[in-house]
Amino acid sequence: MNKRVVITGLGVAAPNGVGLPDFTAAIRAGQSGIRYQEQLAELNFSCQIGGAPEVSEELKAQYLTSLQLRNFVSSGILYGCMAGIDAWEDAGLSRERETADFDSGAILGIGNSGVDKMREAAYLVDEGRVKRLGSTTVPQIMASGVSAYLGGILGLGNTITTNSSACATGTESILMAYEHIANGYAKRMLAGSASDSGPYLWGGFDAMRVMNNRSNEHPASASRPMSATAAGFVPGSGAGALVLESLDSALERGARIYAEVLGGASNSGGQRSGGSMTAPNPVGVQRCIRAALSRCNVAPADIDLINGHLTATTKDPDEIQNWAVALGRTGSDFPYIHSLKGMIGHCISAAGSIESVAAVLGLHQGFVFPSINCEDPHPSILEVIPEGRIVRQLREDLSVKTVIKAGFGFGDVNACVIFQSFNGAF
């Protein structure tokens, strides 16, 4: 018998809000975190806008020691530590402990860790000065860097690992943490993901021409999920973290419960039948959604809201079609749907976790954040669903009990997780 798993803590460092109070206010208000990025312009990027959490030196010092901050340039690890520590403390747990907590672990995903640190190191190595790398290079460039920093700061003694599945990473990490707890291997897991900011991470996407290069003058309206004028994704960055905990443990310590994680599924389209390194096989996406529903014993009709992947590329209409087919629901029968990416851009490996934090906040506080920059829904989307199903204004009148969240990534990988309002222990 699997253990029930609930969410007892949340933390976030997002382009439009750092820390839960600012982030909550921003997503309710539909506030964009996308800004003009002078550095991208200087480096001749086609897309010269992006989203990055705004973090002062004073704020950094609340999370990392002055020694940890020496020669520290890994923005993803910084965001991950901020979100992770916040989530831990939000769950009523302490970072001050003498001995390891063998009941608690962490799985924080990342696409690339410490690209700025890797760049520094590559220059030194090429100059024949490898010794100058010191001791700070390895922890900042290892993929498990975020988990390793947090494991040390919080004294976690259960599984400490990282996952990586491109833009599905954040959603997948929640699923993996869920499975670990459901199987009884840990009482609680810090789940989530992070992504670096800046040109060395975003450059490859700019070169692929998948980023929006037409909106440099209008950052706030540049990321346009589901819109007829969507012109490519806008790069973002940051981190989201969630404390997943067995229901037993949460009840035992009287923790606040934000929502229940019912479970989910991950798979791949095998890069067949229309799938490729960069595009999803629709059959894979549909199967992933259906597998999530069936494993969670949730009927398609019970889904109230879809927190989509919806990146503001030409793939958005395909995603809507896949949801419609997988759920067997079209027209006015289709669930409500929205995308956070209009506000924060596409935070790559951090996307799924930041967006899940938004989903869980909405469930707990009874609001549905607006999918901004979708004044002109794509005509192909309107062939499947009426525009009223797209939540474009803050809604507090909708009765949302069950939210499905998906993330799709390069490599034709999919992950899907289902959150539900917590209805008591029975």
Added chain:
Amino acid sequence: MNQAERLEALRRIIKPYVTDEEAFGNLTEETDFIKDLKINSAHLVDIILDVEDEFDIEIEDEAMEKMLTVKAALSVIEEKAG
């Protein structure tokens, strides 16, 4: 730079890495970086880099391996920086 100035510079360099503040307050030439100051051994290489920058010297692996105490570090610095 005389011996006292070199010691002062060394004290400034190692300060951020120290985890035993009391031992740091009682620092003498005999003080051991790892045993007394409880400096994480991984950080010794960072201290060497900071010493190289401060005194504009280069420290080879062999000399580096000896630099485990204040006395040994000062001796390497004196030899290199003259």
